[in-house]
Amino acid sequence: MPALTPSQLDQLVKKLNEDYQALLREVREELENSGNQHRIDLLNSEPGDSGDESLANALADFNLTILDRHIDAMRDIEAALQRVRAGEYGVCIDCGEDVGFPRLMAYPTAKRCIVCQEQREKRYAQEGRPTL
16 A cells, blocks of 8 residues: 555545646647637638748648657556556556655656656657667
């Protein structure tokens, strides 16, 4: 069982829920704005050059990337809330030790204690990099 007090757990759950709601609002706004932008583009459909088209494509890709990050963050929050319900929140998934309240306050969706997270980052830091 994690070393979180009921007060600390309540504080973290509240933070998770607030973060989730903020992300949900941002996703909704982005989706609504992209719909409005699409309508504006249709109304102003003047022939443009390839630079305009490239810029529009880059902006669309950027907006999708932001949405993907928000949705991934929402999934992380949902997983953290599931761990709360299962009584596993605040326990490192690698070593089983407590994650620690200060770390959870800074990063409420943390699944690993700081030691295991640092080891993981060192271990996987070289992935995707070419070696000579």
